[in-house]
Amino acid sequence: MFTTRPTLQGTFGMAASSHWLATAAAMAVLEDGGNAFDAAVAAGFTLQVVEPHLNGPAGEVPIILAPAGGRPQVLCGQGGAPAGASIEHYTSLGLDEVPGTGPLAAAVPGAFDAWLLLLRDHGTKRLSEVLRYAIGYAANGHPALPAVGAAVAAVREQFETHWPSSAALYLPDGRPPAPGALLRNPALAATWRRLLAEAEAAGPGREQQIDAARRVWGQGFIAAALAEFAAQPAMDTSGEPHPGVLTGADLASFEARYEEPVSFEWHGWTVCKPGLWSQGPVFLQQLALLPDELTQFSPVQGAPAYGSPEYLHTLIEGGKLAMADREAWYGDNAQHAEVTAAELLDPAYSVERRALISEFASAELRPGRPGGRLPRLGRRAVDALRLGSSPAAALGSGEPSMSEPSMSEPSMSEPSISEPSASDPSIAADGSTKGDTCHLDVVDRWGNMVSATPSGGWLQSSPVVPQLGFPLGTRLQMAQLEPGLPNSLSPGRRPRTTLSPSLALRGGEPVLAFGTPGGDAQDQWSLHFFLAVALREPVRGGLDLQGAIDAPNWHHDSFPSSFHPHAMHPARVNVESRIGDDAIAELRRRGHRVRVGGPWSEGRLSAVARDPQTGILSAGANPRGMQGYAAGR
Numbered sequence: 076m077f078t079t080r081p082t083l084q085g086t087f088g089m090a091a092s093s094h095w096l097a098t099a100a101a102m103a104v105l106e107d108g109g110n111a112f113d114a115a116v117a118a119g120f121t122l123q124v125v126e127p128h129l130n131g132p133a134g135e136v137p138i139i140l141a142p143a144g145g146r147p148q149v150l151c152g153q154g155g156a157p158a159g160a161s162i163e164h165y166t167s168l169g170l171d172e173v174p175g176t177g178p179l180a181a182a183v184p185g186a187f188d189a190w191l192l193l194l195r196d197h198g199t200k201r202l203s204e205v206l207r208y209a210i211g212y213a214a215n216g217h218p219a220l221p222a223v224g225a226a227v228a229a230v231r232e233q234f235e236t237h238w239p240s241s242a243a244l245y246l247p248d249g250r251p252p253a254p255g256a257l258l259r260n261p262a263l264a265a266t267w268r269r270l271l272a273e274a275e276a277a278g279p280g281r282e283q284q285i286d287a288a289r290r291v292w293g294q295g296f297i298a299a300a301l302a303e304f305a306a307q308p309a310m311d312t313s314g315e316p317h318p319g320v321l322t323g324a325d326l327a328s329f330e331a332r333y334e335e336p337v338s339f340e341w342h343g344w345t346v347c348k349p350g351l352w353s354q355g356p357v358f359l360q361q362l363a364l365l366p367d368e369l370t371q372f373s374p375v376q377g378a379p380a381y382g383s384p385e386y387l388h389t390l391i392e393g394g395k396l397a398m399a400d401r402e403a404w405y406g407d408n409a410q411h412a413e414v415t416a417a418e419l420l421d422p423a424y425s426v427e428r429r430a431l432i433s434e435f436a437s438a439e440l441r442p443g444r445p446g447g448r449l450p451r452l453g454r455r456a457v458d459a460l461r462l463g464s465s466p467a468a469a470l471g472s473g474e475p476s477m478s479e480p481s482m483s484e485p486s487m488s489e490p491s492i493s494e495p496s497a498s499d500p501s502i503a504a505d506g507s508t509k510g511d512t513c514h515l516d517v518v519d520r521w522g523n524m525v526s527a528t529p530s531g532g533w534l535q536s537s538p539v540v541p542q543l544g545f546p547l548g549t550r551l552q553m554a555q556l557e558p559g560l561p562n563s564l565s566p567g568r569r570p571r572t573t574l575s576p577s578l579a580l581r582g583g584e585p586v587l588a589f590g591t592p593g594g595d596a597q598d599q600w601s602l603h604f605f606l607a608v609a610l611r612e613p614v615r616g617g618l619d620l621q622g623a624i625d626a627p628n629w630h631h632d633s634f635p636s637s638f639h640p641h642a643m644h645p646a647r648v649n650v651e652s653r654i655g656d657d658a659i660a661e662l663r664r665r666g667h668r669v670r671v672g673g674p675w676s677e678g679r680l681s682a683v684a685r686d687p688q689t690g691i692l693s694a695g696a697n698p699r700g701m702q703g704y705a706a707g708r
Contacts, residue, residue: 077473077577078478078621078625078694079621079625079698080621080623080695080698081194081618081671081703082327082618082619082620082621082622082694082695083143083615083693083694083695083705083706083707084691084693084707085185085691085692085707085708086520086690086691086693086708087519087520087692087707087708088102088105088111088503088518088519088520088692088707088708089415089514089518089683089684089692089694089706089707090105090113090114090515090517090518090519090683090701090705090706090707091514091516091517091681091682091683091694091695091696091703091705091706092118092122092514092515092681092693092696092704092705093122093126093129093513093514093515093592093679093681093696093697093702093703094121094122094125094126094220094481094513094702094703094704095606095702096121096125096212097118097119097121097125097126097513097515097707098118098515098696098705098706099189099207099704100114100117100118100121101114101115101117101118101515101517101706102706102707103208103455104113104117104204104205105198105517105519107204108198108199109198109199109200109204109205109516109613110197110198110199110519110521110523110671111408111518111519111523111524111525112140112193112194112197112517112523113194113198113199113204113205114202114513114517114519114524115138115193115517115527116190116193116194116198116205117205117206117208117423118207118513118515118517119136119186119515119527119529120190120206120208120209120267121208121212121560122513122529123209123212123529123532124161124209124212124260124263125212125217125220125265126220126223127229127260127533127534127545128220128222128227128511128533128534128535129222129224129511129512129513129530129533129592130186130228130511130513130529130531130532130533131189131531131532131533131536131545131546131548132184132186132187132263132266132532132543132545132690133181133184133186133301133532133545133546133547133574134153134154134184134185134186134525134529134530134548134550134615135153135154135182135184135185135186135189135205135529135530135531135532135534135546135548135574136150136153136185136186136189136528136529136530136534137149137150137152137153137349137353137355137527137572137574137575137576138150138189138192138193138228138525138527138576139152139336139347139349139525139526139576139577139578140193140197140494140523140524140525140526140578141523141524141525141578141580141585141588142197142523143297143521143522143523144259144282144316144522147336147338147347147578147580147585147633148333148334148335148336149330149333149334149335149336149347149350150189150192150193150331150334151185151189151331151333151334151352151569152185152187152188152189152190152331152529153182153185153352153353153405153550153568153569153570153572154182154183154184154550154569155182155183155329155461155566155567155568155570156182156183156187156551156565156566156567156568156570157181157182157319157320157322157325157553157566158185158320158321158322158324158325158566158567159320159321159566159611160551160564160565161424161566162556162557162563162564162565163564164180164218164320164557165556165564166556168317169330169572170261170313170556171556171637172345172447172455172552172556172640172641173310173314173375173486173551173552173553173554173556173564173638174312174549174552174639174640175311175312175552175556175639176311176312176535176536176537176549177302177309177310177311177312177316177317177319177537177548177549178305178306178317178318178319178321178537178538178547178601179311179317179318179319179320179538179550179551180256180311180319180536180537180548180549180550180552181305181319181321181547181548181551182372182547182548182569182570183325183328183329184301184326184328184329184531184532184547184548185329185331186288186529186531186532187289188293188329188330188335189291189329189331190266190410191285191288191289191292192289192540193525194285194333195281195285196283198432199283199425199521200281201281202271202274202284202285202288202504203664204270206271209263209697210267210268210456211399211516212263213259213260213261213263213264213544214259214260214261215230216256216257216258216259217258217437217651218255218256218257218489218702219228219252219253219254219255219256219257219258219571220254220699221254221700222702223251223252223253223534224251224252224253224254225334226257226533226534227245227251227252227534227535228245228251228537230535231246231251232571233310234246234569235276237266237309237310237311237316237409237538238309238310238537239538240537240538240540241538241539242533242537243539243541244262244534244541244544245534245537246488247537250608259612260541260544260699261353261544262479262541262543262544263543263544263545264544264659265544266297266542266543266544266545267624269296270288270291270292270297270536271288271580272357273287273288273295273296274287274288274291275287275293276340276577278418279393279406284347284370288374292326292548293326293328293329294323294326294327294329294620296541297324298323298326298327300540300542300543300670301321301326301540301543301547302321302322302323302325302326304538304540304547305318305319305322306319306322307318308314309529309531309537309538312639319363319547321547327336328453330393331683334349335352335420336348336349336350337349337350337351337355337356337359337363337416337420337579338359339359339361339363339420341362341566342609343388343579343581343582344363344419344579344580344581344609345581345583346358346359346577346579346580346605346632347577347578347579348575348576348577349415349574349575349576350408350416351404351406351407351408351415351561351571352405352406352407352408352571352572353405353416353571353572353573353574353578354401354405354571354573354575354577354595354597354637355576355598356401356404356405356416356419356420357394357397357398357400357401357575357598358575358577358598358601358602358605359420359421360393360396360397360420360425360706361390361393361394361397361402361598361602362602362621363420363422363425363486364393364396364397364425364428364429364432365389365393366429367646373503375433375462378627380437381606381610381611381656382626382627382654383658384657384658384661384662384665385639387629387662388434388436388661388662388667389432390602390603391436391608391631391648391667392431392432392433392436392437393429393432393630394430394598394599394602394631395437395441395631395634396428396432396441396443397598397631398595398634399440399441399442399443400442400443401571402440402442402452402456402686403442403443403450403451403452403561403588404442404445404450404561404572405561405562405566406420406560406561406562406563406571407455407568407569407570409560413448413561414445414446414448414561416445418445418698419443419492420444424443424445424703428552429445430442434665435665435666436646436648436662436665436666436667436668437633437646438633438643438645438646438666439645440452440456440633440634440635440643441598450591451559451560452558453555453560454557454636455555455557455635455641456635456643460531478689479582506650507698510530510533511530511533511592511594512528512529512530512592512593512594512597512650513528513529513530513575513592513679514526514527514528514529514576514590514591514592514679514681515527515529516576516588516589516590516681516682516683516684516694517588518588518683518684518692518694520687520690520692522685522690524578524588524683525588526576526577526578526584526588526589526590527659528574528575528576528591528592528597529574529580529589530572530573530592531548531549531550532545532546532547532576533546533549534546534547534549536548536549537549544593546705548569550562550572551570553568553570553637553638554568554641555571555572559611571637572637572690573594573637574597574598575590575597575598576588576589576590577589577590577601579605581687582686582687584678585678585685586618586684586685586686586687587608587679587682587683587684588679588682588683588684589601589605589682590680590681590682591604591678591679591680591681591697592629592679593678593679594636594637594638595630595632595634595636595637596677597629597680598631599629599631600604600678600679600680601680603626603628603629603678604623604624604626604628604678604680604682605623607619607622607623607626608614608620608623608682611623616691617684617686617691618684618693620682620683620684620693620694620695621695623680623695624678624680624681624682624695624696624697624698625673625698626629627650627653627654627677628649628651628677628678629648629650629651629654629677630634630648630649630677631646631647631648631649632648632649633645633647633649640664645666645668646666646667646668647668647669647670648662648667648668648669648670649670649672649676649677650662650669650671650672650677651672651673651675651677652671652672652673652674653675653676659671675699676699677699678697678699679697679699679703680695680696681694681695681696681697681703681705682687682694682696683705683707692707693707694707
C-alpha cells in the first residue's frame with residue numbers, strides 16, 4: 076500500500092519521536108555507542124527545548140522499558156500533589172476546580188528524576204554526554220516550530236499583562252517566534268551547565284554524578300528557585316492571582332519509582348501499559364471489549380472488515396465504555412485500591428460490558444460495576460453530560476438527537492498534511508490547554524526497548540522561573556475538588572494522567588514500542604494503530620508500522636475531558652475525511668455526531684519494533700504536522 080514514508084528497517088538501532096531533532100539526538104547517542112536508554116534520555120531532554128509548548132523540565136513522564144533479556148517495567152515520573160494541596164485549601168479560595176494554569180495547579184515535578192533514574196540504572200553514558208544536545212539547542216538556538224509561535228500568540232496578552240518572565244523569554248521583541256526563527260533559551264542552558272558542574276564536583280563515578288544531579292534538582296538551587304517562585308501569586312484561569320502550595324520539602328521528598336505494568340493477553344500479543352494512575356488501562360479494556368469476530372486474522376463469515384463502518388462503530392462504542400470506567404474507577408490506587416485493573420479486565424466483566432454495544436451510538440456515560448460496586452460520578456461528569464448533550468442524550472436514550480446542525484455536518488476545513496490534528500494543543504487566551512504532549516520510542520541492536528510520553532511544564536502553563544528558564548507544570552488540573560472519588564485531590568496522591576506509552580510482546584519477547592501525544596485521544600489513536608499492525612498483512616518481512624501510522628484515524632469525545640474546563644460532547648466523533656463518504660454517512664445513520672476533519676488531522680503516533688527471530692529493527696513516525704520523524708540503520 077502507499078505510505079507517506081517507508082517503514083525504516085535495519086539492524087543497528089532505531090529511534091522515532093514527535094520532533095526530528097529529538098530523533099537525531101537519540102541516533103547520535105546510539106552512534107556514539109550508547110544504548111536505547113541513553114538515547115531516550117538525550118531525546119527526552121531535547122524535546123524539552125524544541126517542543127516547549129508540549130513539555131518542559133518541570134513536567135512529568137511515564138516510561139515503559141524492556142531491557143534485553145529482562146522483563147518490562149514502568150518507570151513512573153508522575154509526581155503527586157504537594158502536601159498543602161488539600162480540597163479544603165482550594166475550596167477555601169472560592170474554587171470549585173483546580174485552575175488550568177498557574178502555580179496552584181502544580182504537582183510535584185517528576186520527569187527529571189525519572190529520566191535520571193533511567194540513565195543511572197539502565198544507561199551507560201554520563202549525564203554530560205546525554206545533556207549536551209539539549210544544552211546546545213538551548214544555548215545556540217533551534218528553528219522554532221510554527222506551533223511554538225502559535226502557542227505564544229494565543230497567550231500573548233497573558234504574558235504581557237500578567238507573566239512578564241514568560242514575555243521576556245518568548246516575546247523578546249514584542250512578537251511571538253516566527254516559524255523557523257532561531258529560538259534560544261540561555262537561562263535553561265545555564266541551569267543545566269550549573270547542574271552538571273555541581274554533579275561532577277561530587278566525585279568521578281557515573282552513578283555518583285547522576286545521583287548528585289538528582290539531589291541538585293530536589294534539594295539544591297533548582298528546588299530553591301522552584302519553591303520560591305511557586306509561593307508568588309500568579310494569574311491563573313480562575314481570573315485571580317494565586318500562590319501555589321509546592322514547597323522545597325515536596326521537591327526533596329519525591330523519587331521516581333519502578334512499577335509492574337498492567338498487561339493483557341490478546342491473540343498472541345501481550346500489551347503492557349502504566350497502571351490506573353494513568354489512562355493506560357483504557358487501551359487494554361478496549362482490547363478486552365472487542366468481539367471475537369472482529370479479531371480474526373483472516374476473513375470470516377459476518378466479520379466486519381478492517382476500517383469498515385461497522386468496525387469503526389464497534390471500536391468507538393467500546394472506547395466509550397472504557398472511558399466511562401476511567402471516569403468512575405481510575406485513580407492513584409496506591410492510596411485508594413477500591414478497584415483493580417484485573418477486575419476491569421476480567422473476561423466476565425468484559426462480556427457484560429460488551430453486551431451494551433448496540434447498532435446505534437450511545438450518548439450516555441455508562442461506567443460498569445466491577446465486583447458489584449456502584450460507581451460514583453462526581454459533579455464534573457454530571458455537569459459535563461448535562462451541558463454537552465441534547466435533552467434526549469441527557470436522558471440516556473442511546474440514540475442521541477441530531478438537532479445540532481454543527482455536529483451533524485462537516486464543520487472543519489480540509490487541512491494539508493502539515494496541519495495539526497483535532498486533538499493537538501487547543502489554547503485559550505488564559506492559557507488553558509489540552510493535548511500538550513510529546514512521545515519517543517527507541518530500540519537498539521542489543522534488543523533494549525523503551526517508550527516514553529513526556530508532557531507538562533508547558534510554556535503556557537505557568538510563568539517562567541526567570542533564573543531557570545522554564546515554568547512549573549499544571550497536572551493537578553486533572554484532580555477533582557470533591558472527596559471520595561478515584562481522582563480526588565489529596566496530598567501525595569498522583570493526579571490521573573492521560574499519558575500512556577505502550578509496549579507489546581509476542582511469545583514473551585518485546586517486539587513493539589509505540590505511543591502518541593493527544594491528551595484524552597491517546598489510547599483511541601493508539602488502539603487503531605495497534606489493530607492496523609496486528610490485523611493487516613506484514614510488509615517486507617516485518618510489521619507495517621508506517622502504514623498503520625498513516626491509516627485514517629479518529630477519536631470521540633463522549634466523556635469529560637481531563638483538561639480544564641472538562642467539556643464533554645456525547646456521541647461526537649472526530650474523523651479524518653479519508654475514511655470516506657460512505658463510512659461517514661453510515662456512522663451518522665447510526666447516531667454518531669460526526670465532525671469531519673481534514674484528511675490528515677487525527678493521530679501523531681510513532682513506533683519502533685524488533686523481530687526477535689532475525690534481529691531486524693523497524694521504525695515509523697507521524698507525518699501529520701510535518702514534525703515527527705524516525706531514523707535508524
